[in-house]
Amino acid sequence: MTSSRPAGPRQPTLEDVARSAGVSRATVSRVVNGTRNVDPEIQRIVQEAVAATGYVPNRAARTLVTRRTDSVALVFSVPAHRTADDPFLGQVFSDPFFGRVVGGLLTVLRPRGVHPVLMLADSEDARHTLVANLRQEHIDGVALVSIAPGDSLPFLLTEAGLPTVLFARPSTPIPISYVDVAQQAGARLAAERLLARGCRRITTVAGPFDSPAGQDRLAGFRAAMAEHGHAYVPSVEGSFTQVGGERAMRELLERYPDTDGVFVANDLMAQGALLVLRDQGRRVPEDVAVIGFDDSSAALASRPLLTTIRQPVEDMAAEMARLLMALIDDPSQQTRSVIFKTSLVERDSA
């Protein structure tokens, strides 16, 4: 902490504007915030003074008294391991999903003048620091995207009394608002599509069993298949990454070589699955039909173009922001969940 600060002509304050306009500080404040009726003429004078002085309200001072920061935390809670190969948390952030969430949030936050502060919780330690941080009244609320199985953060945050909204259902049931997608119904769409195509020896690459999304998609898929007389659907677990998808697909083909239809629990894995199928000389969709989940950019980057279950991530993130703002405005309000519908995006792979 060196000397710093240009020490130049310091920023104009309310006081300066008040003096320049010949009114009191309170009046200027009222005009700036539109807080109460102020004589139109005086309003004009004040506004001119604001323009003339180049006044911008100081956020810290305002926050100190209002206890509002007009910023929210955007927290990504992820499992701890960060390997030597990946010291930069690339796994988290290089997933396009991350950016889609940000994009969706901003559509709601920006018009309200609320800023998202990016935070990462990648260890138990980090989670506690984070809660402490938030308790500094640095932030009005938290939008939490948790990819860590059995994450303690949702609990810690509610316990600390911080307005919080989750992206996706918490892995253990606690009273907290969240947005999610109808996972099971989405998986059902996939099942029906494969069956409608005439696939009969259907398998699935499931997501991690310890993630709610992984569980739900598998359960929904199996339930739908069962309704159509397929009592058992062979599955292999994958890690939601492209490499994981490749590995799982290879295993699946080894164990069930006559597979003619695969539901892959997310697009990234499906992308990997397509590569493996091609390497092994299987035509998609003629020999094996493939359906992904998410409708992420990976779906368009793969060949054949991936038929997939669309998850409206941006809309969900936007709704998450809306829920959060409402919760901040009235912290006593009941927890709510908003579940979005999925849809089948028909492309070339199934």
Add this chain to the structure above:
Amino acid sequence: MTSSRPAGPRQPTLEDVARSAGVSRATVSRVVNGTRNVDPEIQRIVQEAVAATGYVPNRAARTLVTRRTDSVALVFSVPAHRTADDPFLGQVFSDPFFGRVVGGLLTVLRPRGVHPVLMLADSEDARHTLVANLRQEHIDGVALVSIAPGDSLPFLLTEAGLPTVLFARPSTPIPISYVDVAQQAGARLAAERLLARGCRRITTVAGPFDSPAGQDRLAGFRAAMAEHGHAYVPSVEGSFTQVGGERAMRELLERYPDTDGVFVANDLMAQGALLVLRDQGRRVPEDVAVIGFDDSSAALASRPLLTTIRQPVEDMAAEMARLLMALIDDPSQQTRSVIFKTSLVERDSA
């Protein structure tokens, strides 16, 4: 602005801790901040009082007097058009590049307890609001990633006297610190690789001519080719997107059907190029060798695996953060630029 705030037992303040420890506010402050020598015994007592009361310093109050916010803006400045198809700014944020920058920044910012606030400048209007915002002393400095051609923001920010560091050279020369990669040298690596493979009818898919990166890569590639006797290299301009790469590659093949080697100015476009080549029955690398630029996740998602020029985005972002912190500590310091080396990542496409 409703009533809000739980109104519960309010957060403990310095005063509370001081009373509980039987010392003055100043002493507690000194202990908390490690500002000056304090008697070890008193230190212990204060620390216990802090723990007992659950004290967390209030950031706004601190900021108000220190004029330090310990947060920086991470600004993405992008061209205005946002189509009806893409109301969510997906183009910007679904690019994995975005996340890599964030990841790199965090490695430096986090240990220092500095938080990045995400901002988006996607119109001239937004840029001005942004500058006003920053003038609220809401933020200590700006890390700016500009993808908008002829962006005014670098200028506006320096003019406003805000500590700013750019990711990539500004399109018009202004005195501002930045990190970048040796674009031309990178392109040279690509040229040498293609030549070494024995390619003789070499073409290139260039980036947008109005972006410094696009210009530099093309110029560097041409210069290197010229040194090896290839006076002219046919090129087609692409938009740095996968679709843009497909279009450009198609055009290239039409105009120069005997192409046997292509340098594509980024991986996303290269991914598209590979798809087109495959559709047209050209084997890669046997018939046509392809080299990309970036070493992004797209390079691993494509088949054959993409040989590419590695750009250490995370390292660059981390260095950007370091430069920014230094600039914040001493705003009078000279502007600096740090240029990173590229390297050839040999995979299967060339």
Add this chain to the structure above:
DNA sequence: CGGGACCCGGAGAGCGCTCTCCCGCCCATG
């Protein structure tokens, strides 16, 4: 043994803002 240098704790003045009170004015009403 006296005096200066140094060390450590306390007092108190703000940082820039909001917001509650209060007061004076004007108008409507009896």
Add this chain to the structure above:
DNA sequence: CATGGGCGGGAGAGCGCTCTCCGGGTCCCG
């Protein structure tokens, strides 16, 4: 014409923290 109420403006008390200044104690040196 007296009175009550409503409206619009000002005064001033903090919000929680840092930091300068000050004073008392201790130690070292001449």
